[in-house]
Amino acid sequence: MxxxxxxxxxxxxxxxxxxxxxxxxxxxxxxxxxxxxxxxxxxxxxxxxxxxxxxxxxxxxxxxxxxxxxxxxxxxxxxxxxxxxxxxxxxxxxxxxxxxxxxxxxxxxxxxxxxxxxxxxxxxxxxxxxxxxxxxxxxxxxxxxxxxxxxxxxxxxxxxxxxxxxxxxxxxxxxxxxxxxxxxxxxxxxxxxxxxxxxxxxxxxxxxxxxxxxxxxxxxxxxxxxxxxxxxxxxxxxxxxxxxxxxxxxxxxxxxxxxxxxxxxxxxxxxxxxxxxxxxxxxxxxxxxxxxxxxxxxxxxxxxxxxxxxxxxxxxxxxxxxxxxxxxxxxxxxxxxxxxxxxxxxxxxxxxxxxxxxxxxxxxxxxxxxxxxxxxxxxxxxxxxxxxxxxxxxxxxxxxxxxxxxxxxxxxxxxxxxxxxxxxxxxxxxxxxxxxxxxxxxxxxxxxxxxxxxxxxxxxxxxxxxxxxxxxxxxxxxxxxxxxxxxxxxxxxxxxxxxxxxxxxxxxxxxxxxxxxxxxxxxxxxPNSVKFYDLAKNKHPHAVKKEADASVTREGNVVRVKMTAIRSHMTPDNIEGVQVGDTVLFHVTNLEQDWDVPHGFAVMGANNAETLIMPGATQTLKWVPKKEGVYPFYCTDFCSALHQEMQGYIRVSPKGSKTPIAFSTGKKKQNIPGTASAK
Amino acid sequence: MxxxxxxxxxxxxxxxxxxxxxxxxxxxxxxxxxxxxxxxxxxxxxxxxxxxxxxxxxxxxxxxxxxxxxxxxxxxxxxxxxxxxxxxxxxxxxxxxxxxxxxxxxxxxxxxxxxxxxxxxxxxxxxxxxxxxxxxxxxxxxxxxxxxxxxxxxxxxxxxxxxxxxxxxxxxxxxxxxxxxxxxxxxxxxxxxxxxxxxxxxxxxxxxxxxxxxxxxxxxxxxxxxxxxxxxxxxxxxxxxxxxxxxxxxxxxxxxxxxxxxxxxxxxxxxxxxxxxxxxxxxxxxxxxxxxxxxxxxxxxxxxxxxxxxxxxxxxxxxxxxxxxxxxxxxxxxxxxxxxxxxxxxxxxxxxxxxxxxxxxxxxxxxxxxxxxxxxxxxxxxxxxxxxxxxxxxxxxxxxxxxxxxxxxxxxxxxxxxxxxxxxxxxxxxxxxxxxxxxxxxxxxxxxxxxxxxxxxxxxxxxxxxxxxxxxxxxxxxxxxxxxxxxxxxxxxxxxxxxxxxxxxxxxxxxxxxxxxxxxxxxxxxPNSVKFYDLAKNKHPHAVKKEADASVTREGNVVRVKMTAIRSHMTPDNIEGVQVGDTVLFHVTNLEQDWDVPHGFAVMGANNAETLIMPGATQTLKWVPKKEGVYPFYCTDFCSALHQEMQGYIRVSPKGSKTPIAFSTGKKKQNIPGTASAK
Known part of the structure; x- marks a missing residue:
């Protein structure tokens, strides 16, 4: 040397x-x-x-x-x-x-x-x-x-x-x-x-x-x-x-x-x-x-x-x-x-x-x-x-x-x-x-x-x-x-x-x-500027490409939310069964296939920024809730006349709660007993 | 209710x-x-x-x-x-x-x-x-x-x-x-x-x-x-x-x-x-x-x-x-x-x-x-x-x-x-x-x-x-x-x-x-826009208002650097005796008293942003070094013809090292035996 x-x-x-x-x-x-x-x-x-x-x-x-x-x-x-x-x-x-x-x-x-x-x-x-x-x-x-x-x-x-x-x-x-x-x-x-x-x-x-x-x-x-x-x-x-x-x-x-x-x-x-x-x-x-x-x-x-x-x-x-x-x-x-x-x-x-x-x-x-x-x-x-x-x-x-x-x-x-x-x-x-x-x-x-x-x-x-x-x-x-x-x-x-x-x-x-x-x-x-991403080619492992595939599942202390966003709603928009201290991963896929229609996603009180999701793409926001309660989430980028209505709620229960994982949009509510109780 | x-x-x-x-x-x-x-x-x-x-x-x-x-x-x-x-x-x-x-x-x-x-x-x-x-x-x-x-x-x-x-x-x-x-x-x-x-x-x-x-x-x-x-x-x-x-x-x-x-x-x-x-x-x-x-x-x-x-x-x-x-x-x-x-x-x-x-x-x-x-x-x-x-x-x-x-x-x-x-x-x-x-x-x-x-x-x-x-x-x-x-x-x-x-x-x-x-x-x-802060009125507890008062001291695992910045040098600009895992606090005071002469401060590898210090103000950057070595720090905001020369080095030794806290600018080097060894 x-x-x-x-x-x-x-x-x-x-x-x-x-x-x-x-x-x-x-x-x-x-x-x-x-x-x-x-x-x-x-x-x-x-x-x-x-x-x-x-x-x-x-x-x-x-x-x-x-x-x-x-x-x-x-x-x-x-x-x-x-x-x-x-x-x-x-x-x-x-x-x-x-x-x-x-x-x-x-x-x-x-x-x-x-x-x-x-x-x-x-x-x-x-x-x-x-x-x-x-x-x-x-x-x-x-x-x-x-x-x-x-x-x-x-x-x-x-x-x-x-x-x-x-x-x-x-x-x-x-x-x-x-x-x-x-x-x-x-x-x-x-x-x-x-x-x-x-x-x-x-x-x-x-x-x-x-x-x-x-x-x-x-x-x-x-x-x-x-x-x-x-x-x-x-x-x-x-x-x-x-x-x-x-x-x-x-x-x-x-x-x-x-x-x-x-x-x-x-x-x-x-x-x-x-x-x-x-x-x-x-x-x-x-x-x-x-x-x-x-x-x-x-x-x-x-x-x-x-x-x-x-x-x-x-x-x-x-x-x-x-x-x-x-x-x-x-x-x-x-x-x-x-x-x-x-x-x-x-x-x-x-x-x-x-x-x-x-x-x-x-x-x-x-x-x-x-x-x-x-x-x-x-x-x-x-x-x-x-x-x-x-x-x-x-x-x-x-x-x-x-x-x-x-x-x-x-x-x-x-x-x-x-x-x-x-x-x-x-x-x-x-x-x-x-x-x-x-x-x-x-x-x-x-x-x-x-x-x-x-x-x-x-x-x-x-x-x-x-x-x-x-x-x-x-x-x-x-x-x-x-x-x-x-x-x-x-x-x-x-x-x-x-x-x-x-x-x-x-x-x-x-x-x-x-x-x-x-x-x-x-x-x-x-001339080479991309206008939006092709949803069909989205290979994100947690992307969901249609609303029917949206889901909420528990894997130990991790709650994985596979969500879709399209004017003017998110699916699911009601989520229950999350507990204080869980790691909640919101994987949000923007189903739009048009130029300049991003959706943003934020949840109240997250120790994080929001994420902005381009059409066809999937982005993930991580949140570890600290207190029980009901937390609104919403689209942060004004996307349509009903943008203010594009929101939902996630309910956080105390650690050890028996509230099962459940999610819904509109009237359809899915309880998932198999994954109901937290580890 | x-x-x-x-x-x-x-x-x-x-x-x-x-x-x-x-x-x-x-x-x-x-x-x-x-x-x-x-x-x-x-x-x-x-x-x-x-x-x-x-x-x-x-x-x-x-x-x-x-x-x-x-x-x-x-x-x-x-x-x-x-x-x-x-x-x-x-x-x-x-x-x-x-x-x-x-x-x-x-x-x-x-x-x-x-x-x-x-x-x-x-x-x-x-x-x-x-x-x-x-x-x-x-x-x-x-x-x-x-x-x-x-x-x-x-x-x-x-x-x-x-x-x-x-x-x-x-x-x-x-x-x-x-x-x-x-x-x-x-x-x-x-x-x-x-x-x-x-x-x-x-x-x-x-x-x-x-x-x-x-x-x-x-x-x-x-x-x-x-x-x-x-x-x-x-x-x-x-x-x-x-x-x-x-x-x-x-x-x-x-x-x-x-x-x-x-x-x-x-x-x-x-x-x-x-x-x-x-x-x-x-x-x-x-x-x-x-x-x-x-x-x-x-x-x-x-x-x-x-x-x-x-x-x-x-x-x-x-x-x-x-x-x-x-x-x-x-x-x-x-x-x-x-x-x-x-x-x-x-x-x-x-x-x-x-x-x-x-x-x-x-x-x-x-x-x-x-x-x-x-x-x-x-x-x-x-x-x-x-x-x-x-x-x-x-x-x-x-x-x-x-x-x-x-x-x-x-x-x-x-x-x-x-x-x-x-x-x-x-x-x-x-x-x-x-x-x-x-x-x-x-x-x-x-x-x-x-x-x-x-x-x-x-x-x-x-x-x-x-x-x-x-x-x-x-x-x-x-x-x-x-x-x-x-x-x-x-x-x-x-x-x-x-x-x-x-x-x-x-x-x-x-x-x-x-x-x-x-x-x-x-x-x-x-008309009410402030051009710079009055250094004399700076009440930051770790401000130093002249170069002679700059210091580096150890308080357990915390190394406190009280630094001054003025065109075109920082005091001190050589620091030794820091150990891997210490919390180093750089309190940098900008001694300038003129309009539009900020100095920036950054250190290589810090898990942090830089900080920008307005004239007369003090800002603190926290750094926990992970590896031994010599790390440059420098002014990040082009401030003078010799801005590129406005920099120094901080030496990080292994945990438990006997290298004493020391600092200098130019030829003056101060060893501080009383605070030499880490807790």
Whole structure:
């Protein structure tokens, strides 16, 4: 194990750095008050109104998927209207539809740490076909308890979550290759690996010697989308920040920014800001896969969860994985290189041609643009300046193409319009800066309010962006909307980038904190959208497909209610014979076979949420009654003129009561003497 | 107890009724496809775009508060933009800010049934001064496990939740009187009361004899807003649907619609639709309060929770209430009357003059308008047709003013514009119908998409409505937006009602299911909005107000971390000496004293959400580590250029380890030998 913790050979000298600029200017940018960007004239504002207005009954042009950050979900916004079309739960419990509360969905949130009902979702990434977004799936990372999720865009449901071992903070994740051969996920924090997939009980004093990072390669089934962790690369003990896949000539590669190459275990604000340069890590994923396939991968024991929603039963099931394969860079020549990059770089973005790797150093005064072709030459010519863990470090100049001069303060991320222009977000100076890839000169600036983090152009991370709109995702909101107390929504801004000059169109608030977004033309997703589930194909073991099959049975202390819901009644709607302390499982099947007729189910006093059942599906609500009495249950989603009448009662008797299990709807009452008495 | 279950004397004969119309027409209305209401011409659409556009940096004119229905929260939308400004958790756990997960907020969701992390929030109601909304508080009902909540509109936080005994489904709730003397809350479902505040273990066969409803009167402190359940009225075993307070001459009264006066315990779809007429219940709340004060109220034992957020510590505390006072209508002459109303009435809305009580019978062909002055005369002249539980039943004609003819199909709710017009939502025929209060004739119709439920005009339920906009809250969405799989957002529509004809402006999707809304001019709320909390006034017992006071101490198996957060570090950021199975309490104080600088806190693998800490506040995250190792923690809300560096590590050793408690930031490391070894 010792061999993987080799000493860091510094490729760039340490230098003192003052933080005053970064913190001070960020605040200053907020004191400039509200503004309209370049849209100051009334005529321009009028045009903007038309540009974002989607008349009642008309549809938006794009789906955009904004991550929810610390709310652990993703949101679907229509563009250009900025309207929130849907909140999709991924890593968090969601009362609206019972995700994480219903018996069917709980397993989705299982991890090696137990049930973890939250994560910090940063980066939505659409699946790809030949390097273009295809609208089939949406991948997303859990940044806290390392996980990667997959949403099926035919149903807009989270259908799979894969936990990542040997990782702590899964930030530079998930980055799909051109045909989703891999979804690639890098650790944010390095930790002392116990070589059993977890972390070791080690003192923080041993950071420099014992802490290590990992990059994970998750295979994706090309037809079904199912994920499987294929192998990992164990990498030096830096912090890994963001990643981006190559394109065209560089499409076998994936790039990662790093910080804390100082490997400070404390006060990173200062400790991780000592070096003038950290690194951009370049990994040849195709070669890595080849090494792994050809026996260079070792195996270690591990323990991590893989959770999948079964398509037929709509029940999530967990599989526990017991080992993981890993590669060491020192064993795999040509697989990984380090490029010195200005201090504490954040975003790495590869332009549509695949030639330019743009690195945004959040504390840097210029934006370096590295050249993929120069990198290939530098590999051939061995233009290295030392190595770290057997990973060659390039000479800065040998791979540098140009530096964008005076771009603004605090560059974070860059996207592209496919027309030869790059757009970089400037956190500290609160602006979007447009610059030309041909000569690296700045050609336009648009103030944004305030302190922009990520930005997104539909397809802006592919080889053929759709350069019509840009969405700026701002970190500070302050006075942009009517105040809502100390806690404010974050804010996005929609900018028209179709012309030479950027044009501010719209401010719209977002759910929690979007850390990135993806957008795609509506026609790539909408035609495949499922309207309801086929009841005939419902394979839930406790589904009942007609009212006559509804039942209530006792199995020891478990009372199983197989219920149907259809406008405007539930069957059964009178249940007796339940006792205090029983586990009551309401399996509710929605018999409707039409679009947009969900039924909800709730019972008074349950220590649980409700569950929302789509047409043709079955969902289960668990309830352990604590007190005797009569408890109403009812449909929670207004479904018809007689929705208020769609309800029933369940009677709870004291423990040991002789009241037999019985149920009815209308006049038909069934007593089931055989199962009458509780165990 | 027997005396309160007197026999129902029917005031109107039962009649057969076919349900075909209601269900069939609701579906039919959805097949008409997308449309723009009356805004068909391009010029009109262009005007609509201008009418709803709020330019970047400008503010909306109104706050609107839409209930989240089965998502248990309320949402704040700006009008006319339709932008979602904030989601406010009330009865549900909320990962975004840790509500219901943090130690400070858990008690808010405690009930007599234990921790109930969900409810079905239907009706937001703004507090009032002299009958006008004053922007101080927002009340809301929990429809499932009966509760009433109060949101403080200076902070937009839920600060109080009062459980309601003797209730099952708290639907016609919460209705404040002119000066919030009472917030009034009626049960939806009748249940067999056990006369101890709960329900009794009684067979459903005994519905007619044993089931009973209740109306609760919650006192509100005029200065602080604190709620207290003063007394209840035990009422006949109907279902109670909606309520509305009187105005002007009728302001001492509150009115309730009822259904299932047939008192069917099963298949209510049919069983509760037998009678041609159910009732509008009229209650003189001022007289009820007088009776209660003068000793007519009896007391019964009860057990229910009253949860309040302490203003100084920001810690929610529960008080268990042990009794409740109740009145019986038969003991209190003049307190309560029943008005026959067309079958299964839903909405009851009193016009701004206080003279007209408009009842929307969802299965009725006309809208009856009752007269308050006629009702006063009928009381004097004893124009009764029998009684129920000692409650006189009026003759229909004696209180009827007029019937609105041919209003449309499936009338549900009515609001008013203060200019002599009423607007009624038609669920089945999917339209808003405008009619005149002077002669009860229909003057305009606006199709809405689809199946409208509630509608809202700012101040439309007060004596002086602000008749500029109307929001239609529609129950069925189908093709109104880009499709998002089987589960679709509900949809609202904004209509301009300033002119003679209604003008459709905008469709906007909503969070879960809004069952009602309130709106208020921004200037009544915004000036009082708190920007951050005063650190000096923070009375949290585990707050630390400067970094030097940060500490880690062991108390048996509890490790208490008193941590500070300020851009861009946490103190301490290295913690050792924690053992597997310890309960670690991270008390994090945000030292910032500026607007919009929250910090978030999360630790990897916690079986919990993160917590979001506003400037000056303290929040606590509980974590019980299951495995040894080193766990990163970090700030989850991007706060500065060095946000990514704002993190630390906590080391977990095996149970019984001799590693002492130690913590540090930077070079300073404190070992605390006195608390070194675990118990």
């Amino acid at each position: 010792k061999s993987i913790f080799t000493t860091l050979k510094k490729a760039a000298p340490a230098a003192a750095f003052t933080l005053a600029m970064a913190g001070g200017a960020a605040l200053q940018s907020c004191s400039s008050g509200p503004g309209e960007g370049s849209a100051t004239a009334a005529g321009v504002a009028s045009d903007a109104a038309q540009a974002v207005y989607v008349a009642p009954g008309k549809h938006d042009e794009y789906y955009s998927f904004l991550s929810g950050g610390f709310n652990g979900q993703m949101s679907v916004y229509g563009l250009p209207s900025g309207r929130l079309l849907k909140i999709m739960p991924v890593f968090t419990q969601h009362a609206e539809n019972g995700y994480g509360y219903s018996e069917e969905s709980k397993a989705m949130l299982m991890t090696s740490h137990g049930f973890v009902p939250w994560d910090d979702l940063h980066h939505p990434k659409l699946s790809r076909t030949n390097g273009m977004t295809d609208g089939r799936w949406l991948f997303a990372n859990g940044n806290n308890t390392p996980r990667v999720a997959r949403v099926d865009l035919s149903t807009f449901e989270t259908v799979e979550i894969m936990e990542i071992p040997n990782s702590a903070g899964n930030h530079c994740s998930p980055y799909p290759t051109d045909n989703n051969e891999y979804v690639i996920a890098g650790t944010r924090f390095s930790v002392p690996l116990d070589m059993k997939g977890g972390t070791a009980d080690v003192s923080m004093d041993e950071y420099k010697d014992k802490f290590r990072g990992s990059i994970s390669f998750i295979k994706v089934d090309p037809e079904k989308g199912d994920m499987d962790l294929d192998f990992q690369i164990l990498v030096p003990g830096f912090d890994y920040d963001l990643a981006n896949g190559g394109k065209g000539p560089s499409s076998d590669w994936v790039f990662f920014t790093t910080y804390n190459t100082e490997r400070s275990g404390t006060l990173k604000e200062l400790g991780a800001s000592q070096n003038d340069r950290d690194y951009l890590a370049a990994v040849n994923w195709k070669l890595a896969a080849k090494y792994a396939a050809e026996g260079k991968a070792k195996e270690m024991p591990a323990y991590y969860y893989h959770n999948k929603m079964d398509k037929d039963s709509h029940i999530a099931k967990s599989t526990i994985k017991k080992s993981v394969r890993y590669l060491l860079p020192e064993d795999c020549p040509g697989m990984m290189y380090l490029i010195p990059a200005p201090k504490s770089p954040h975003g790495i973005d590869v332009d549509p041609s695949g030639e330019h790797m743009v690195v945004s150093g959040k504390l840097a005064a210029t934006i370096p643009v590295f050249s993929f072709s120069k990198m290939q030459d530098a590999i051939k010519n061995k233009e290295f300046d030392g190595e770290i863990n057997g990973i060659p470090v390039f000479k800065y100049e040998s791979v540098l193409k140009a530096e964008v001069k005076e771009p603004g303060l605090g560059p974070l991320h860059t996207e592209f319009d496919g027309k030869g222009n790059a757009y970089t977000s400037m956190f500290v100076s609160s602006e979007i800066v447009k610059w030309k890839l041909s000569d690296f000169t700045v050609v336009d600036r648009m103030p944004v309010y305030y302190s922009v983090g990520h930005l997104m152009i539909p397809g802006g991370d592919t080889h053929t962006p759709d350069g019509k709109y840009l969405v700026a995702m701002n970190k500070i909101t302050k006075d942009r909307y009517l105040p809502t107390g100390p806690e404010l929504s974050h804010s996005a801004q929609l900018i028209d980038i179709s012309g030479e000059k950027m044009r501010m169109l719209l401010d719209f608030p977002t759910v929690a904190e979007p850390h990135y977004a993806q957008a795609i033309k509506a026609e790539k997703v909408a | 027997k005396s309160i279950f007197t026999t129902l004397k029917k005031a109107a004969p039962a009649a057969a009724f076919t349900l075909a119309m209601a269900g069939g027409a609701a579906l039919q209305s959805c097949s008409s496809g997308p449309g723009e209401g009356s805004a068909t011409a391009a010029g009109v659409a262009s005007d609509a775009a201008q009418a709803v556009y709020v330019a970047p940096g400008k503010h909306d004119e109104y706050y609107s508060f839409l209930s989240g229905g089965f998502n248990g929260q309320m949402s704040v939308y700006g009008l006319p933009s339709g932008r979602l400004l904030k989601i406010m958790p009330v009865f549900t756990q909320h990962a975004e800010n840790g509500y219901g997960y943090s130690e400070e907020s858990k008690a808010m969701l405690m009930t007599s049934h234990g921790f109930v992390p969900w409810d079905d929030l239907h009706h937001p109601k703004l507090s009032r001064t002299n009958g006008m909304t004053d922007g101080r508080w927002l009340f809301a009902n929990g429809n499932n496990t009966p509760r009433v909540a109060r949101v403080d509109l200076s902070t937009f936080e839920t600060v109080e939740i009062m459980e309601i005994p003797n209730s099952a489904g708290n639907h016609c709730s919460p209705y404040p009187t002119d000066n919030n003397e009472y917030v009034i809350a009626g049960t939806r479902f009748s249940v067999p009361l056990d006369m101890k505040g709960g329900t009794a273990d009684v067979s459903m066969d005994e519905y007619k004899d044993k089931f009973r409803g209740s109306i609760s009167f919650i006192k509100v402190d005029p200065e602080k807003g604190d709620m207290d359940l003063d007394f209840q009225i035990l009422v006949p075993g109907f279902d109670y649907d909606l309520a509305n307070g009187g105005k002007g001459p009728s302001s001492d009264w509150v009115f309730f619609t009822t259904y299932n006066t047939e008192r069917s315990g099963t298949l209510k779809e049919l069983g509760a639709s037998q009678n041609d007429r159910d009732y509008l219940a009229a209650v003189n709340w001022k007289l009820a309060a007088k009776y209660a004060a003068e000793g007519k109220a009896k007391e019964m034992p009860a057990y229910y929770y009253h949860n309040k957020m302490d203003k100084d510590s920001h810690i929610a505390k529960s008080t268990i209430k042990k009794s409740v006072r109740y009145l019986l209508p038969e003991d209190c002459p003049g307190m309560m009357y029943l008005i026959p109303a067309p079958k299964s009435p839903h909405g009851i809305d009193v016009d701004p003059s206080g003279e007209h009580m408009v009842v929307s019978g969802k299965l009725a062909a006309t809208i009856p308008v009752f007269s308050f002055s006629k009702m006063q005369d009928a009381i004097k002249n004893k124009e009764f047709d029998g009684e129920i539980n000692g409650i006189p039943v009026f003759k229909y004609e004696s209180v009827l003013k007029a019937e609105v003819k041919e209003p449309g199909l499936g009338p549900l709710h009515t609001e008013f514009d203060g200019k002599g017009n009423a607007y009624t939502s038609m669920f089945v025929s999917s339209e808003i119908v405008k009619w005149k209060l002077s002669d009860f004739t229909v003057v305009d119709r606006m199709p809405v998409y689809y199946s409208v439920g509630h509608l809202m005009i700012p101040g439309g339920d007060t004596h002086t409505p602000d008749g500029k906009y109307l929001v239609a809250m529609n129950k069925i969405t189908k093709d109104r937006y880009l499709p998002t799989g089987p589960e679709l957002s509900h949809s609202a529509q904004l209509i301009d009602i300033s002119g003679e004809k209604m003008r459709m402006l905008l469709d906007f999707p909503t969070v879960a299911e809004p069952h009602y809304a309130q709106a208020i001019k921004a200037e009544k709320v915004a």
